[in-house]
Amino acid sequence: MIKIGVLIPEQYKLLSVAAILEVFEAANKFQFASELKETFDITLLTINNQVDSFFKTYKTDTINTEEKFELILIPSFTTNDIKNTIALNRAYIPWLIKQYNSAAEIATFCTGAFLLGATGLLDGKAATTHVDACAAFSAAFPSVQLKADKTVTQDGRLFTSGGATSTFHLLLYLLQIHCGKDLAIKTAKIFAIDMDRHNQSYFSSFQPLRHHNDEIVACAQEKIELNYQDISTIEEMIKDIPSSRRNIVRRFKQVIGITPIEYLQQTRIEAAKKLLEQTAQQMTEVIYNSGYNDPKAFRKIFRKTVGMTPSQYRDKFQAR
Template identity: 60%
Template sequence: MTQLGILLTNKYRLLSVAAILDVFESVNKFYAADGKEPVFNISLFAANQPDEKAVEFNDRQILSLESAAKQDLIFIPAFNATDIVAAIQENHRFIPWLRQQYQAGAELACVCTGAFLLGATGLLDGKAATTHVDACEVFANAFPQVKLQANKVVTGDGGLYTSGGSTSSFHLMLHLLQKYCGRDIAVRIAKLFSIDMDREQQTYFRTFAPAQVHNDELVAMAQRSIKSSYHNTGTIEELIKEIPGSRRNIARRFKQVTGITPIEYLQKTRIEAAKSLLIETNQQMTEVMINSGYSDPKAFRKIFRKTVGMTPTGYREKFYMG
């Protein structure tokens, strides 16, 4: 199990710590749902009076630095302070501890202005780093030996990781999840938290998950028919022809229950199938098209792009798990 430590520094930004906890606890839940042991043992560490901070984390145990075992990965959160230099002075007790942990083999990752504390250890000297864009000038003056890359979202150099401001922390966590857990888990987290690695749009993180539990058996029959036969290139009329009732009545009730028409439901089901084939198999594009129920390449690309927000090829390039 990977030992993951999160520092509760003086003047830490609560949202920063909460995001780290939320992401890695979600990873453990994914593993548990798959019948596997959790991959991360998460601990919170404080330098002074750790019990005072417990109320902010649902009374989760906060450990002192003195009681800390060797960690594999340590996160330094962003600072909630306008005077970063003063904040570093208030957190001097973490500096020798971070050095010791790093020398013992731990990797260190910092969020946003947390890079200042990592910079103060001297471990970043000669290595690449980034921080919040508005703090780059101060950082460069404070740590001239660090190779500051102000335009970078995430840097990784010698087991030391940094990220820019705001949502860049999620990009850092995705980067580390790919290393510790693999691309599949990173993609699942990206979808869960709607993290766009390219920061362009959120459409392609959306998953079609229609209501399946309801009291309309006629609609349930139509849903089952579409689910079992969506890959056939027939029309919606052909897929629901065995269901008792008029076409108009079925369509009306179907939209009442699912919020969309049977035709829209079929298209979304087919596109969801195509998405899975694109990222989980090495099928050629023609095979993906046919196996998801389409026969016209032009129509397939048009519907896919309209629904997902990018082309089938672009989707595969971004999310392929092979």
């Protein structure tokens, strides 16, 4: 029997924990129905052994336990203040390192990757997280090889998943590793999960940092957002801003995490996505109205950024 430890940290997302428990319970039921022993022995792990009432039927323990787990699962968090959330859960960090050094596998779901990142175990390794949390993750853990477009990553005994329903893709992957593909397929059918989704880029939305105190950067952001259809060079962006090109680029990258040209590109692609979702404009109109003149260049940048062609994106997301 495989010993699984599911963390119940401060500010955990209930839906994330519920998905984890539902999938492994379903796997155990499949095994039992096939006259096999249940495969997974699940323990909920907390700092103080206090769990919400709906978890009372599960075995619980604290991280003071000397028990060694084969697989440890870290759910997503509910908050956008991830720095404070990690501080609230810092007691888990040495415990996770100890378990990993004792040969445990560790898997994180969505923003749960931030807690694993704080252990240092992901340094130099591949990881993913929710697409809209990738910029914050990259800034917090620059040594991690962030794969922002990936639904699931594995690097040795460390696993991560992207946002929301990507949780199920990682759970199925873990089932396949530990129990074989047949059980993973049975479970996928029960939860109606497409097993072949490997990319999450098209779920992202460009949400640049706005609450900062750099007036020059804020001015540059405003100029780009108001004039993205017409400007194409940094010189045009900074024409009326009282600062040198070098200083603006440096400060912009430091505050926002990307260069002004990258910001312009992201703004244009986001505009194109909205036009594809919300209008019936011809593709040539979408290209022009999002600030591009070269259809070939637009399609190349769109596919690289979004993970699919503009036509595929419209087919998938346009309101009918």
